[in-house]
Amino acid sequence: MTLKLDGNLGLCGAHRTGKTTLAIALAARFSIPFVRTTTSQVFAQLGLDPAEPMDFNTRLYVQNHVLDAAELVWQDSAMPFVSDRTPIDMIAYTLGDIQGKTEVDFDLLNQYIERCFDSTNQFFPNLAIIQPGIPLVYAEGKAALNAAYIEHINVLVLGLCGDRRLKAHVFCNAREALSLEARILNISDRFNSPKTG
Numbered sequence: 001m002t003l004k005l006d007g008n009l010g011l012c013g014a015h016r017t018g019k020t021t022l023a024i025a026l027a028a029r030f031s032i033p034f035v036r037t038t039t040s041q042v043f044a045q046l047g048l049d050p051a052e053p054m055d056f057n058t059r060l061y062v063q064n065h066v067l068d069a070a071e072l073v074w075q076d077s078a079m080p081f082v083s084d085r086t087p088i089d090m091i092a093y094t095l096g097d098i099q100g101k102t103e104v105d106f107d108l109l110n111q112y113i114e115r116c117f118d119s120t121n122q123f124f125p126n127l128a129i130i131q132p133g134i135p136l137v138y139a140e141g142k143a144a145l146n147a148a149y150i151e152h153i154n155v156l157v158l159g160l161c162g163d164r165r166l167k168a169h170v171f172c173n174a175r176e177a178l179s180l181e182a183r184i185l186n187i188s189d190r191f192n193s194p195k196t197g
Helices: 019-030 039-045 056-075 087-096 106-123 147-160 180-191
Strands: 009-012 127-128 169-172
Touching: 009 019, 009 087, 019 180, 039 056, 056 087, 056 106, 087 106, 087 147, 106 180, 169 180
Parallel strands: 009 127, 127 169
Antiparallel strands: none
C-alpha cells in the first residue's frame, strides 16, 4: 500500500499525543521521509525549559526561533515528507500562554500568526490532527504532563485548522483511535480517498 500525498503531510496537535511515534511509523510504512523538527533543541539552545512558564514576549521570541529552525529543515527535505510538527502547533502554543492579564503586543502577535499560516500553506498541503488520549509518559526536556493544558492546546489546534487562512486538506483523527495501527490506517484511508471540499 502507498500513501497518495499531493505534497507533505504535517501531524499537528498538542505535545505527548504520539505525533513523533506516528510520523516515524508512517514514514516506515509508506517509504516516505520523516522530517524531525527541533523544538526541544531550540529551547535548549536558548537556555529555556519548555515546561516552565514564560512571559509572552519570551514565548513569541522562542516561537519565532522554533519556526526559523523548522523552515530550514523543511525546505532542505525531499518531498513529499511527513513531519511531527507544523506552524499550526506553534500558533496554538503561543495563544495557549495568553491569559486575561497577559500583556500582549497585538500587532506582533498578528504578524506571527500570519507568518505561521503562510508557512503552513507553503510547506503542508496535508494536515492530520492527532488528538489526546494515549497514556501520558514523562520524558526529560518535554513540555509539562498536564492533561488539562494538553486538552487546551488540542482545542486551539482544532479551531486553527478551521481558519479560512489555512489552505491545507485537514483530517482529524478520531479520539478513540489510540493504537498506532488504527492511526496509520485512518490516515492512509483519508489520504488515499478522493479529496472533498
